Amino acid sequence: MPRTLATAARLYRAGLYLYPPAFRREFGAEMGRDFEEATVDCWAAGGWRSVVSLWTHTSADLATSAGIQWLRSGLPLIALVAAAIAMLTVTLAAQLSRVTVPVPLTDADRDVLTITLMAVLVLMIIVAVLVFNLWFSRSLVRRLPSSRRF
Amino acid sequence: MAPLTPAVFHVLLALAPGERHGYGIQKDVLEHTGGAVRLGPGTLYGTLQRLMALDWVEEKIVRGAAADERRRYYRLTKTGRKSLEAEVQRMDALLKTARAHNIVPRGTKG
Numbered sequence: 001m002p003r004t005l006a007t008a009a010r011l012y013r014a015g016l017y018l019y020p021p022a023f024r025r026e027f028g029a030e031m032g033r034d035f036e037e038a039t040v041d042c043w044a045a046g047g048w049r050s051v052v053s054l055w056t057h058t059s060a061d062l063a064t065s066a067g068i069q070w071l072r073s074g075l076p077l078i079a080l081v082a083a084a085i086a087m088l089t090v091t092l093a094a095q096l097s098r099v100t101v102p103v104p105l106t107d108a109d110r111d112v113l114t115i116t117l118m119a120v121l122v123l124m125i126i127v128a129v130l131v132f133n134l135w136f137s138r139s140l141v142r143r144l145p146s147s148r149r150f
Numbered sequence: 151m152a153p154l155t156p157a158v159f160h161v162l163l164a165l166a167p168g169e170r171h172g173y174g175i176q177k178d179v180l181e182h183t184g185g186a187v188r189l190g191p192g193t194l195y196g197t198l199q200r201l202m203a204l205d206w207v208e209e210k211i212v213r214g215a216a217a218d219e220r221r222r223y224y225r226l227t228k229t230g231r232k233s234l235e236a237e238v239q240r241m242d243a244l245l246k247t248a249r250a251h252n253i254v255p256r257g258t259k260g
Contacts, residue, residue: 023195027191030172030191031192031195033221034173034191057188057190064193065192065193
């Protein structure tokens with residue numbers, strides 16, 4: 001097999017990083033092996049013409065199916081929601097900074113405010129950890145064969 | 151039931167005779183369609199992932215001289231076979247309707 005074919009197989013394996021990690025972990029090794037085997041078969045059957053046709057088709061498939069897998073993973077939606085929340089927070093903070101407090105804060109008020117903010121922060125961290133755990137355990141359940149699903 | 155997508159139909163059809171590994175499915179589809187349909191690896195494994203989530207296809211551990219132990223083999227479940235049969239029945243009904251309207255494949259008209 002010419003060295004170019006081996007290089008193409010390596011390039012395709014690198015291209016698999018375009019897929020979401022969960023999909024790549026589940027099928028990446030097989031996809032790489034299939035591509036290598038298909039390249040060898042095409043080379044034996046029709047030489048360069050056949051190999052180039054396979055590469056063109058596989059590249060188009062990689063581009064489209066990677067997009068589909070990302071959409072299916074739901075991560076773009078999470079990113080969109082996170083960006084929306086971040087924008088909302090920044091806007092809210094900008095509006096709040098213009099609000100003047102009618103009565104000057106005492107030291108006791110400042111302490112209460114600090115404790116409240118810390119409690120909110122801790123709650124947000126707990127919620128974030130719970131959401132991420134649920135999210136990643138869901139993708140783990142999907143990866144298990146049906147006989148081993150709980 | 152809604153019609154199956156071409157990729158789902160071809161994968162189920164390739165698995166109908168027995169278990170296959172991914173590349174085996176790709177080669178079968180290419181052969182069944184006379185080279186007209188080439189399932190790319192991304193489309194194939196994306197379809198297999200969906201079919202496994204639906205419980206239409208499952209992984210099978212294959213051992214023996216004929217099996218390549220580095221590979222993962224897939225086979226139809228009972229639900230998958232029923233869905234394939236339902237789709238074939240739907241296609242058959244469509245073909246009957248087409249024939250009733252005197253629509254026949256090119257080259258077979260008298």
